[in-house]
Amino acid sequence: MSVFTPVSTEELSAWLGRYAVGRLVELQGISAGVQNSNFFVTTTLGRYVLTLFEAIPRAELPFYLHLMAHLARHGLPVPAPIANRDNEYLGTLSGRPAALVRRLSGHSEMTPGTAHCACVGAMLAGLHLAGLSYGRRQDNPRGAAWRDAAAARVRPFLPADEQALLDIELAFQTGVAYDRLPRGVIHADLFRDNVLWDDDRIGGVIDFYFAGHDALLFDVAVTVNDWCTTPRGELDPSRAEALLAAYHAERPFEAAERDAWPAMLRGAALRFWLSRAEDFHLPKAGEMVLVKPPAEYRDILRRHIAAPHSLPV
Numbered sequence: 001m002s003v004f005t006p007v008s009t010e011e012l013s014a015w016l017g018r019y020a021v022g023r024l025v026e027l028q029g030i031s032a033g034v035q036n037s038n039f040f041v042t043t044t045l046g047r048y049v050l051t052l053f054e055a056i057p058r059a060e061l062p063f064y065l066h067l068m069a070h071l072a073r074h075g076l077p078v079p080a081p082i083a084n085r086d087n088e089y090l091g092t093l094s095g096r097p098a099a100l101v102r103r104l105s106g107h108s109e110m111t112p113g114t115a116h117c118a119c120v121g122a123m124l125a126g127l128h129l130a131g132l133s134y135g136r137r138q139d140n141p142r143g144a145a146w147r148d149a150a151a152a153r154v155r156p157f158l159p160a161d162e163q164a165l166l167d168i169e170l171a172f173q174t175g176v177a178y179d180r181l182p183r184g185v186i187h188a189d190l191f192r193d194n195v196l197w198d199d200d201r202i203g204g205v206i207d208f209y210f211a212g213h214d215a216l217l218f219d220v221a222v223t224v225n226d227w228c229t230t231p232r233g234e235l236d237p238s239r240a241e242a243l244l245a246a247y248h249a250e251r252p253f254e255a256a257e258r259d260a261w262p263a264m265l266r267g268a269a270l271r272f273w274l275s276r277a278e279d280f281h282l283p284k285a286g287e288m289v290l291v292k293p294p295a296e297y298r299d300i301l302r303r304h305i306a307a308p309h310s311l312p313v
């Protein structure tokens, strides 16, 4: 359940008076997601999603909202934020920073095939290319500094074999030259539940609230780890090839990226092992956290170490 802060229809009706979106018809809490309070809002003029931001500092929010506006302007199916009568994307509702974005159509596909993976690869490359002209800058909030700090926080809770795995991987990742790879704005969480499908077409890419600047290849690895892993935790070569070939057709991989690919898959697995382990061992007070299993990403990491994957394109 992702409604941490309730909103009444009276409050929302008054708040919507600051926007040119018509009158409130329906307000419905959204029971998915783990970070923010989200609501579907129907008005006399359209369908929107209202987000109350629970954790991200207010000063960081314009980066995400203007990024979504930028990508939408480039024709990508991302939720365009709606400006209020003061021409601001960010407002305040129920004491929280709040934004209204366009509601996109479609549903998540949790058992994707090669055709889905190809669409996602092409979409991710389009997102990376459009992001190159985005003027604002914010480092990946889950980059190396966060990784090392999170590892220190969760390490005491891990059994000895996992501590050893963590130590080996941290030492390895410290030697990976992320800054020598092509960089830009990355989505950083392009999991299956953040893509909405309208039949076989991508109707929406959502949840940009982990976005930031980093190696573009890291984003590709995050995406492959989620979209192309079998229930047994193995990489599905056909799905991986479909995703990577479609990406490569839009933004060809460079030689340095070929060399770095096995390390990126490991780094991306480590990032989600750590965030899930932290949510599991150190849940934040008052947050209703949907805890996803850390073991899944620990095992993906182990498999990438045991059987390094090469870029097939």
Ligand SMILES: Nc1ncnc2c1ncn2[C@@H]1O[C@H](COP(=O)(O)OP(=O)(O)O)[C@@H](O)[C@H]1O
Pocket (backbone or CB within 6 Å): 002, 030, 032, 033, 034, 035, 036, 037, 038, 049, 079, 101, 102, 103, 104, 105, 193, 204, 206, 207, 208, 209
């Ligand atoms: N713009 C949107 N259009 C349609 N559905 C959306 C949109 N934004 C969010 N949703 C729905 O809300 C759910 C939770 O959103 P998400 O951004 O993942 O939350 P959180 O930020 O808490 O992780 C999504 O799974 C999706 O069903």
Ligand SMILES: N[C@@H](CCOP(=O)(O)O)C(=O)O
Pocket (backbone or CB within 6 Å): 032, 033, 034, 035, 189, 191, 193, 194, 207, 272, 275, 276, 292
């Ligand atoms: N995709 C991450 C968790 C982030 O949750 P989201 O609902 O905001 O996408 C994971 O699977 O660990």
